[in-house]
Amino acid sequence: MTLCDQIEQQTEASLSAHTTLVENLLATLTNSANAEELKQNWQRIASHFTTLFTTEASIDQLKQTILQLAVMGKLVPQDPNDELAATLLERIAAEKARLVKEGKIKKQNPLPPIAEDEKPFELPVGWEWCRLEELTQIITKGSSPKWQGVSYTENPSDVLFVTSENVGAFELMLDKKKYVEQKFNEVEPRSILANGDFLMNIVGASIGRTAIYDIDDLANINQAVCLIRIFKNLLCSSFFLQFFNSSICIGYMFDKQVDNARANLSMGNIAKFLIPVPPTAEQHRIVTKVNQLTTLCDQIKTHLQHQQQTRLHLADTLVEQAVSNR
Secondary structure: OOOHHHHHHHHHHHHHHHHHHHHHHHHHOOOOHHHHHHHHHHHHHHHOHHOOOOOOHHHHHHHHHHHHHHHHHOOOOOOOOOOOHHHHHHHHHHHHHHHOOOOOOOOOOOOOOOOOOHOOOOOOOOOOOHHHHEEEEEHHHHHOOOOOOOEEOOOOOOEEEOOOOEEOOOEOOOOOEEOOOOOOOHHHHHHOOOOOEEEEEEEEOOOOOOOEOOOOEEEEEEEEEEEEEEEOOOOOOOHHHHOOOOOOHHHHHHHHHHOOOOOEOOOOHHHHOOEEOOHHHHHHHEEEEEHHHHHHHHHHHHHHHHHHHHHHHHHHHHHHHHHHOO
């Protein structure tokens, strides 16, 4: 048992060193000053790929780095023929003004200008910084049924009630569905969900997990979930889903949390999030590339899991044989 403890300590120290090495090498990618430096840093990692990415945690780190590179404009080349993001933002502003004039959305309060020292990194040519509210029709959160005198039900024909437990990173988790009385949507019409809405957890340990509501069921949300509705006819929702789940955006969330004892984001802070906006065509190219690379990462992780299962099975067999031979 003493030998086992020593091996365990050595393994933990080795894993810690490995994690630090992977973090530092991946950081060279996101910190690269230009495309040539990025290429050199990636070649250094690629030459030791099978040594570096040998754990599920290291693969997850690689996936997060891919997201960071994507939203920083370092994953795919820019195309000078793309419509500029500034022109895209003008079209969104015009569409928003039309909806306000028609009484379909409320006029939003003026946003503070973006100061240079707020920008976390330099954008590629053709991109623009904006605040999240500039891209949205609505940013709101739900309410507790108890506060509204509404009861839970077992009837799937009632209102599907989505809580933070149902919002995972990149996907909804609706294995355990909850329902509330129909009248909940009468008292909480602003937070009724529409297909394509972003759902972001804003309270507690799951803060930052963001998914798209991609079904048509009549649904509402509780107070721990924020609804973000962008102009999805003008923007690529998948790109912004990648941004919301990136460490850059999650860093905003923990920086802006209201109550340090229990993470809690306000709608005002979320509205002011800085968003890097690429041209629409580039948004789609980025999503395609991220999906390709994360699929490869998942395949590597599956291979590692199979290797681990084989090792465990072998260890179990050897122990069983040793014991039976006593």
